[in-house]
Amino acid sequence: xxxxxxxxxxxxxxxxxxxxxxxxxxxxxxxxxxxxxxxxxxxxxxxxxxxxxxxxxxxxxxxxxxxxxxxxxxxxxxxxxxxxxxxxxxxxxxxxxxxxxxxxxxxxxxxxxxxxxxxxxxxxxxxxxxxxxxxxxxxxxxxxxxxxxxxxxxxxxxxxxxxxxxxxxxxxxxxxxxxxxxxxxxxxxxxxxxxxxxxxxxxxxxxxxxxxxxxxxxxxxxxxxxxxxxxxxxxxxxxxxxxxxxxxxxxxxxxxxxxxxxxxxxxxxxxxxxxxxxxxxxxxxxxxxxxxxxxxxxxxxxxxxxxxxxxxxxxxxxxxxxxxxxxxxxxxxxxxxxxxxxxxxxxxxxxxxxxxxxxxxxxxxxxxxxxxxxxxxxxxxxxxxxxxxxxxxxxxxxxxxxxxxxxxxxxxxxxxxxxxxxxxxxxxx
Amino acid sequence: xxxxxxxxxxxxxxxxxxxxxxxxxxxxxxxxxxxxxxxxxxxxxxxxxxxxxxxxxxxxxxxxxxxxxxxxxxxxxxxxxxxxxxxxxxxxxxxxxxxxxxxxxxxxxxxxxxxxxxxxxxxxxxxxxxxxxxxxxxxxxxxxxxxxxxxxxxxxxxxxxxxxxxxxxxxxxxxxxxxxxxxxxxxxxxxxxxxxxxxxxxxxxxxxxxxxxxxxxxxxxxxxxxxxxxxxxxxxxxxxxxxxxxxxxxxxxxxxxxxxxxxxxxxxxxxxxxxxxxxxxxxxxxxxxxxxxxxxxxxxxxxxxxxxxxxxxxxxxxxxxxxxxxxxxxxxxxxxxxxxxxxxxxxxxxxxxxxxxxxxxxxxxxxxxxxxxxxxxxxxxxxxxxxxxxxxxxxxxxxxxxxxxxxxxxxxxxxxxxxxxxxxxxxxx
Numbered sequence: 001x002x003x004x005x006x007x008x009x010x011x012x013x014x015x016x017x018x019x020x021x022x023x024x025x026x027x028x029x030x031x032x033x034x035x036x037x038x039x040x041x042x043x044x045x046x047x048x049x050x051x052x053x054x055x056x057x058x059x060x061x062x063x064x065x066x067x068x069x070x071x072x073x074x075x076x077x078x079x080x081x082x083x084x085x086x087x088x089x090x091x092x093x094x095x096x097x098x099x100x101x102x103x104x105x106x107x108x109x110x111x112x113x114x115x116x117x118x119x120x121x122x123x124x125x126x127x128x129x130x131x132x133x134x135x136x137x138x139x140x141x142x143x144x145x146x147x148x149x150x151x152x153x154x155x156x157x158x159x160x161x162x163x164x165x166x167x168x169x170x171x172x173x174x175x176x177x178x179x180x181x182x183x184x185x186x187x188x189x190x191x192x193x194x195x196x197x198x199x200x201x202x203x204x205x206x207x208x209x210x211x212x213x214x215x216x217x218x219x220x221x222x223x224x225x226x227x228x229x230x231x232x233x234x235x236x237x238x239x240x241x242x243x244x245x246x247x248x249x250x251x252x253x254x255x256x257x258x259x260x261x262x263x264x265x266x267x268x269x270x271x272x273x274x275x276x277x278x279x280x281x282x283x284x285x286x287x288x289x290x291x292x293x294x295x296x297x298x299x300x301x302x303x304x305x306x307x308x309x310x311x312x313x314x315x316x317x318x319x320x321x322x323x324x325x326x327x328x329x330x331x332x333x334x335x336x337x338x339x340x341x342x343x344x345x346x347x348x349x350x351x352x353x354x355x356x357x358x359x360x361x362x363x364x365x366x367x368x369x370x371x372x373x374x375x376x377x378x379x380x381x382x383x384x385x386x387x388x389x390x391x392x393x394x395x396x397x398x399x400x401x402x403x404x405x406x407x408x409x410x411x412x413x414x415x416x417x418x419x420x421x422x423x424x425x426x427x428x429x
Numbered sequence: 430x431x432x433x434x435x436x437x438x439x440x441x442x443x444x445x446x447x448x449x450x451x452x453x454x455x456x457x458x459x460x461x462x463x464x465x466x467x468x469x470x471x472x473x474x475x476x477x478x479x480x481x482x483x484x485x486x487x488x489x490x491x492x493x494x495x496x497x498x499x500x501x502x503x504x505x506x507x508x509x510x511x512x513x514x515x516x517x518x519x520x521x522x523x524x525x526x527x528x529x530x531x532x533x534x535x536x537x538x539x540x541x542x543x544x545x546x547x548x549x550x551x552x553x554x555x556x557x558x559x560x561x562x563x564x565x566x567x568x569x570x571x572x573x574x575x576x577x578x579x580x581x582x583x584x585x586x587x588x589x590x591x592x593x594x595x596x597x598x599x600x601x602x603x604x605x606x607x608x609x610x611x612x613x614x615x616x617x618x619x620x621x622x623x624x625x626x627x628x629x630x631x632x633x634x635x636x637x638x639x640x641x642x643x644x645x646x647x648x649x650x651x652x653x654x655x656x657x658x659x660x661x662x663x664x665x666x667x668x669x670x671x672x673x674x675x676x677x678x679x680x681x682x683x684x685x686x687x688x689x690x691x692x693x694x695x696x697x698x699x700x701x702x703x704x705x706x707x708x709x710x711x712x713x714x715x716x717x718x719x720x721x722x723x724x725x726x727x728x729x730x731x732x733x734x735x736x737x738x739x740x741x742x743x744x745x746x747x748x749x750x751x752x753x754x755x756x757x758x759x760x761x762x763x764x765x766x767x768x769x770x771x772x773x774x775x776x777x778x779x780x781x782x783x784x785x786x787x788x789x790x791x792x793x794x795x796x797x798x799x800x801x802x803x804x805x806x807x808x809x810x811x812x813x814x815x816x817x818x819x820x821x822x823x824x825x826x827x828x829x830x831x832x833x834x835x836x837x838x839x840x841x842x843x844x845x846x847x848x849x850x851x852x853x854x855x856x857x858x
Contacts, residue, residue: 155656160610161603163656168597174590181589181753190759213768216759220772224754227584227592231657324610325653330619330645339642343649 003079003175005068006110012065014040017052020113021063024106027115032058045124045241047071047371048078048256053118060120061105066112066256078175080112082256085173087114089255092166092233096152100145101252119251122244126374129240129277130284134297139305141250142243142270147312149252150263153233155325156317166233167260180236180257184365185223189216194370200426201386205393206368208429218400219364222357230260238266239273239362239373264354267309271355271412272362272396274298274305276375278416279391283379299413306352306409313351314344356406360399363392383423390427394419397429432508432604434497435539441494443469446481449542450492453535456544461487474553474670476500476800477507477685482547489549490534495541495685507604509541511685514602516543518684521595521662525581529574530681548680551673555803558669558706559713563726568734570679571672571699576741578681579692582662584754585746595662596689609665609686613794614652618645623799629855630815634822635797637858647829648793651786659689667695668702668791668802693783696738700784700841701791701825703727703734705804707845708820712808728842735781735838742780743773785835789828792821812852819856823848826858 012020021027022035031038031054038056045051050065066083070076087107094101106115128135151157153166170177187194189209197206209215235242236257244251278298281291318341321328331340366373367389376392379385395416399406406412421427441449450456451464460467460483467485474480479494495512499505516536523530535544557564580586582595599606616623618638626635638644664671665686673680707727710720747770750757760769795802796818805821808814824845828835835841850856 155653160606160656161600164596164600164603164606167593168600171590171593171597174593177589177593186753186756186759190756210759211762211764213764216765217768217772220755220759223756224584227589227754228660229658324615325656326649327615327619327652330615330639330649333640335640335642336645339646343646 003068003077003081005080006112008110009068009080009112011050011067012052012063012111012113014042014052017054017063020111021054021061021115024115027061027106030059030061030105031056044071048082053120055118060118062102062116062118064114064116079173081172082176083107083112083114084109085170085176085258086254086256088166088169089233089235089258090114092153093149093255096148097145097252100141100148100250119244119246119253122246122249122251124241125243125245126240126273126277128245129294129298130280130374130378132281132284132289132291132294134294135245135301136297137248137304138243138245138250139274139301139303140308141245141248142238142252143305143308144312145250145252146238146263146266146270147309147316150232150234150266151313151316151320153260154231154263154323156323157320158323160324163230163260167230170259173256173259176257177259180259181223181226183370184361185219185226188361188364188369189219192370195368196370196372197368198382198386198389201382202368202389202393202427204426205390205397205429208397209364209368212401215397215400218357218403219361222361225262225354226265229262231263232260233258234261234263234266236261236265236269238269239366240270240277240375241373243270262354262358264351265358267306267351267355268358268360269362270305271302272359273366273373273375274302275359275395275412275416276363276366276373276392279388279395279420280375280379281388282420283376283381283384283388299416303409303413306355310348310352313348314341317344352409353403353406356399356403356412360396363396367393381423386427387421387423390421391419394421394427394429432497432506432510434509435541437539438497438509438541440479440496441481441492441540441542443471443481446483446492449540450483450490450544453544456490456535459488459490459534460485473500477511482549484547489547491531491545491547493543493545508602510601511605512536512541512543513538514599514605514687515683515685517595517598518662518664518687519543521582522578522684525577526574526681529570529577529679548673548675548682551675551678551680553670554672554674555669555702555706557674558723558727559709559803559807561710561713561718561720561723563723564674564730565726566677566733567672567674567679568703568730568732569737570674570677571667571681572734572737573741574679574681575667575692575695575699576738576745579661579663579695580742580745580749582689583660583692583752585752586749587752589753592659592689596659599688602685602688605686606688609688610652610655612799613790614648614655617790617793617798618648621799624797625799625801626797627811627815627818630811631797631818631822631856633855634819634826634858637826638793638797641830644826644829647786647832648790651790654691654783655694658691660692661689662687663690663692663695665690665694665698667698668795669699669706669804670802672699691783691787693780694787696735696780696784697787697789698791699734700731701788702795702802702804703731704788704824704845705792705795705802705821708817708824708849709804709808711849712805712810712813712817728845732838732842735784739777739781742777743770746773781838782832782835785828785832785841789825792825796822810852815856816850816852819850820848823850823856823858
């Protein structure tokens with residue numbers, strides 16, 4: 001498979017980047033001085049992009065450019081359309097999420113290049129979680145982002161036409177949409193050659209996920225909902241690697257997988273990856289190090305995230321009911337207001353149930369699917385890695401098998417410690 | 430509001446039509462002979478289009494052309510994009526619904542013209558229902574169409590990309606999408622100037638629909654689902670005026686409102702309009718005429734429709750599971766097959782619940798909204814008309830207020846007679 005690449009496209013190098021930026025007056029002015037003296041540092045991370053940090057005497061910026069293939073695998077072609085999708089996401093979500101996303105300075109479709117605010121001294125939350133750092137307040141900030149980004153792109157705020165146009169605008173990003181669909185909702189439950197896992201430790205889990213009818217059915221229902229419930233524009237990859245933090249300042253990045261989908265997907269991915277971090281702590285603890293404060297912090301942030309999301313989504317809806325769903329003029333009287341409030345709360349309760357399910361699929365795909373993540377992947381010792389992963393898989397499995405046990409976020413917090421496994425041998429589900 | 434009209438667009442008259450058709454060799458050959466001798470008869474019906482039947486010595490056809498305004502109201506402009514949407518629907522659904530839809534001979538985007546098979550001696554089912562005719566077997570045929578048209582455009586058969594492309598293709602038909610949204614899910618539950626109803630007979634119902642919080646909430650939930658659950662490409666206007674019949678031959682027409690939406694919408698509209706026909710019978714009975722056989726026939730067809738739809742949708746899914754939802758390779762083993770069958774049945778049971786709700790909104794909008802339909806509208810005597818309409822509204826109201834009472838189609842059939850009202854005065858909900 002090959003994809004169209006604009007004739008003028010070229011991957012930018014640290015050497016060629018200053019000239020390109022200097023041709024754009026606003027960027028040249030922002031950096032200031034002589035482009036020859038700008039510093040350029042490559043910080044490419046993740047699977048997909050070239051990322052540079054550029055600093056000049058007057059300011060700084062960050063460039064993100066799509067490559068026409070997976071960064072580490074030139075034989076896996078990827079279309080450049082994902083940059084258009086990211087730009088579209090920022091255009092639709094940015095105005096409603098000021099201060100929670102990077103400022104976007106420039107978008108060049110032919111170079112598949114986005115130039116944005118350099119987030120400094122921000123750190124990717126995932127790296128901090130691995131290092132044993134804690135960021136009190138993280139959950140509430142991400143909740144604010146999730147509530148705003150989804151509410152303001154939902155049918156409660158938007159007119160019907162917005163979503164139809166939005167789906168049309170994102171449709172050319174179908175390769176990334178397909179990757180996400182297959183890697184999360186399909187591969188882990190079949191014998192896909194892309195799957196890999198810590199073996200033999202997790203073999204019995206993997207076998208169970210492919211054989212257990214109730215698990216397969218639960219995962220398929222989540223996949224169907226992912227395909228057929230475009231409640232809002234979702235980020236669709238909201239793990240701890242897409243969150244940067246510096247003190248109180250939290251920013252969400254990397255929305256190139258964005259699509260119209262169930263709001264619970266974003267909530268579940270974020271919760272699921274905090275839970276991965278929770279189970280990973282034992283594997284990262286140095287001899288004699290007690291990671292229980294970090295574990296408690298992660299669980300606290302999950303609670304804070306959910307309560308803040310729930311409160312903010314309901315408030316935003318109450319105060320901004322401009323959409324085609326639950327037409328405001330139909331609920332303006334006192335009875336209508338009371339009914340609408342009950343409907344809002346019931347809707348968000350439904351999102352919680354979805355979030356539990358999507359937390360499960362996010363955790364499972366991160367451990368036995370194609371893409372693994374540093375929380376667990378960077379645990380050096382296989383027995384400890386397997387034990388941490390088995391704990392996460394065990395909770396995820398219960399999310400799928402006994403969703404009725406998780407009616408409140410407290411149920412998640414209460415169950416999480418019970419699934420921890422001690423290193424040693426193979427693990428049974 | 431005005432819309433783009435191609436420079437070469439012109440409404441075709443009975444006089445100009447033969448020349449236009451004669452320029453298309455396949456159509457000229459189909460009709461045969463000298464175009465001067467072709468007969469052209471206008472049969473425009475409904476709100477939106479110019480329709481002609483054309484006959485020649487060798488064959489016949491039907492032309493349907495969009496007008497740039499509501500047919501009876503030149504001050505209500507309508508875009509011609511609806512013909513592109515209809516053509517797209519036939520392209521997506523036609524191959525899967527052979528024999529249940531008209532054959533499409535030609536589509537001219539600049540004239541907003543579709544040329545199709547002339548259905549003769551077919552009759553519009555609505556007219557027959559008013560006249561007291563019965564068509565045994567109707568329900569099973571429409572069920573076959575509904576099962577095929579929705580299954581083959583669903584995530585159970587299609588890949589993810591199909592729907593994204595389909596939504597993009599239909600998005601320019603937003604004016605018709607908005608009309609349907611507002612007329613069905615919004616207007617009847619607010620004080621819209623477009624609403625009208627038999628007064629004073631139905632005043633108390635109308636007041637209740639705008640004041641009753643539980644009804645408003647139920648209607649808003651259905652509206653939200655309409656906006657955010659694109660399970661399949663739906664016809665979206667599948668009332669008895671969109672069904673033509675001649676003996677065993679049943680054809681579905683007029684998909685210009687089609688959109689990706691909940692499958693239950695099509696099911697509910699069809700069931701709802703048969704129920705309108707059921708309540709209308711008393712109003713159309715001549716002195717001494719017994720319409721109870723017709724009433725029984727309508728209830729029988731509702732039962733047959735539901736059971737045939739349920740069986741066929743499940744069968745089609747079992748035999749054609751090519752889609753991204755419930756990936757076939759994940760359910761190929763005996764356990765998987767058993768689980769998948771249970772999932773299919775549970776999914777279709779969910780469609781029944783949706784159908785009951787969408788039957789309610791279809792009935793309500795047909796009686797107190799903007800567009801009324803001949804089943805009830807053609808009842809001459811206001812007291813009898815009001816009584817028939819009150820019966821339909823009363824059942825629809827129960828559908829919204831007590832959905833838990835309707836778990837099987839038999840529950841609908843058992844309740845329907847209990848809501849009939851005798852003519853006389855105003856009706857209380």
